[in-house]
Amino acid sequence: MAKVISFQIPKSQREFVRYQEDRGRHFYDKLHQHPQLQLTVILEGKGQFLSGDYVGRFQVGDLFFLGENVPHVFRSDPEYFEENGKLSTAGNTIFFDFAALGTALGELEDLQALRKFKDFSGLCFQVLGETKSRILEIFDVFPESYGLARFQFAIQLLAILDQAGDSLVPLNRPTLIRGLSERDGKRMDQVMQFLLENRFRQVSLEEASEKANLSKEAFCRFFKLRTRKTFTQYLQLLRINEAQKLLQETDLPVSEIAFKVGFENLSYFNRSFKSILGMPPKAFRK
Known part of the structure; x- marks a missing residue:
């Protein structure tokens, strides 16, 4: 599959399922979205996974499932961007393009179960437990498959996800508007990049709003609507x-x-850490 360009919908190649291997010094670092559902396993590398109001980490062995039009970025840690660094990243992804099924999705009784995945628009999940193990077994043989066998694997993966239950852990909440326009997407990407690069210093609201080319009041509304969080x-x-x-x-x-x-302030750090993770830093370390 061609690289998914930030906030541009790739032209359909009439393929229901596409397979992609990402290998490089770091993962694609722009906030982006696409209409295909996405199943990604991390084979090498670590960093931050950002999607809507979710801020978390990814590492080797993690498996993520994303619904349609989820703005997201797997941002590799800073050491992966060092000029002479020897670190590298690797991940495999399977994309499901429901548009390629045309009217069959609504008309064929056999495919009715797939319609529930339309409700996953704007949502991302981490896949755990036995569900994860079963999916990774298919990932191992998927690259060599083609034609009907590949289509069969794709349906099998979706059937496993359909029955995942508690093994499918929601990470974000859907934003009030699912997906972003190209203009808002680029603006959000600029703000995200700025915050990630400057997160360890005192960043003012004025600086962030200037990056978005908005007034402070407009920026606060824009940011809160898309992340459910204040800038701070x-x-x-x-x-x-x-x-x-x-x-x-x-x-x-x-x-x-x-x-x-x-x-x-150390006490403020301890309070903030506990309010977000439910335990103090020392307990988390243990």
């Missing part, structure tokens, strides 16, 4: 997300981590 809350989420990484991967004292991720 979202920035705090990004910082706590980075603190999780440092708590897991380093032996740095909690006070130093708090300072590194942009908090000037």
Whole structure:
């Protein structure tokens, strides 16, 4: 499948299922969306997964399922962007293009179960447990399949997801408007990139609104509508997300981590961490 361009719908090639392997120093780092459903397994690399009001991390072995038109980005950690770095990323993705089924989706009784996936528009999930194991088994043989065998695997994957139950964990809530216009998408991408690059320093509302080319009042409305978070809350989420990484991967004292991720007050960092993750930093590290 061709690279999915940010906020542009790829022309249909009349394929119900497409398979893509991403290999490189870092994953595609622009906020983007597309009408195809997406099933992605992370084979190498780690970083932040952002989608709507969700701010979390991805790592090797994670499996994600995204509905139609979910604005999202797998943003590799900063070390993956270093010029002479030796790190690399790898991920495999299967796309499902329901538009390719035409009227069959609404007319064929055999395909009625697929219609529920239309309700997943704007939503993303992490796949866990036995469901994940069954899906990864199909991922192992999927690249060599073609024609009816590939179509059969695709339907089998959707059937597994249909019966996933609690193994399909919702990560975000649908935004008030599902999907973004190309203009709003580019604006949101600029803001996201700016926040990710500057999240460890004091970032003012004025700076962020200038990046979006909006007044402060208009920017606050724009941002809250698309993330369900205020600018300050979202920035705090990004910082706590980075603190999780440092708590897991380093032996740095909690006070130093708090300072590194942009908090000037340790007690405020502890309160913020607990309010978001339900436990203090030291307990999370253990």
